[in-house]
Amino acid sequence: MSTTPPGDRVWIDRQSPQAYRALRETAKAVRETARAAGLDRTLVELLNIRVSQINGCASCLHLHVRAALRRGETTQRLAVLPAWRDAGLFTDRERAALALAESVTVLPDARVQDQDYAEAARHLTPEEISAVAWVALTMNAFNRVSIVSRHPVPPQVATAPPRTATAQEGLA
DSSP, X not given: OOOOOSSSXXXXXXXXXXXXXXHHHHHHHHHHHHHHHTOOHHHHHHHHHHHHHHHTOHHHHHHHHHHHHHTTXXXXXXXXXXXXXXXXXXXXXXXXXXXXXXXXXXXXXXXXXXXXXXXXXXXSOHHHHHHHXXXXXXXXXXXXXXXXXXXXXXXXXXXXXXXXXXXXXXXX
């Protein structure tokens, strides 16, 4: 059986299942670490989404946005997540976790990393800092698997036709 999907890329998760299973086991351990540290699963999904936004991983965004919505996250907060610093919708704890996850993802210079870490330490316990870092590290790994493999996003079937604005409503 071929492990190559239609297109020009090998799906490395299927081509090397033992390595992918190890990554999934790591993710399982990280979920437990996050739970034990007291990170809410919704915050973990926000971190997964933000890391995936930075990396441009459509497949992971598809998966984790749906998971966040199932856990009760609002569409408003998800819509403004790329601008979380300016949105005013996130708690200090969430902001610290998001900043740390971004820092782990983009690996800025040491001065910026130190600032992000100091801010995280003001709002998160050492256990939470470690868990946030592991969540970001693991999500980065999954993003790279999906991006390298070019995992597709399945099309969503519309349940109702989109509503069009009347002339009186305009575009607003």
